[in-house]
Amino acid sequence: MSQLPWHDALTTELAQLQAQQRYRRTMVREGAQGPRVVVEGKTLLSFCSNDYLGLAADPSIRAAFCQAVAEEGVGAGAAHLLGGHSQYHHQLALALAAFTGQQRVLLFSSGYQANLAVLA
Known part of the structure; x- marks a missing residue:
């Protein structure tokens, strides 16, 4: 024992x-x-x-990722509500708002948070 x-x-x-x-x-x-x-x-x-x-x-996604890493480096930095978000994040939000016909959109910080919101 x-x-x-x-x-x-x-x-x-x-x-x-x-x-x-x-x-x-x-x-x-x-x-x-x-x-x-x-x-x-x-x-x-x-x-x-x-x-x-x-x-x-996808080759175009991989190329865009490599370009973003070369220009911006890697890492999240901080929560975007505290330290702002990247130009890429902002461009995505604008494109999604236009695509959905909404005035604005709010993106989740992670896939986990998005799943929680959908399942809640």
Whole structure:
């Protein structure tokens, strides 16, 4: 028996998860994300990507990203309500407002926040 009271219970629980093939572990994906990925030598259909629109590998998106990094660097800096947002963020907001016929739009800071708003 272990000196820590929870150690034996945790060890038993982990063994049960492994026996039931429910034990989670990290895996290494080979190559870029996309609709199909190679994980541990197996080609799989990916249902877990944040690349909902399939734009991550689009050549024009990648070129624009590289240009933005060269001009602006990387990193969020700060919350845009405190320190302002980038020219790219502003241009996106204006384009979305025009596209939707709205006077203004407010963009979420993360995909997580957008999902919370949709599901709330």
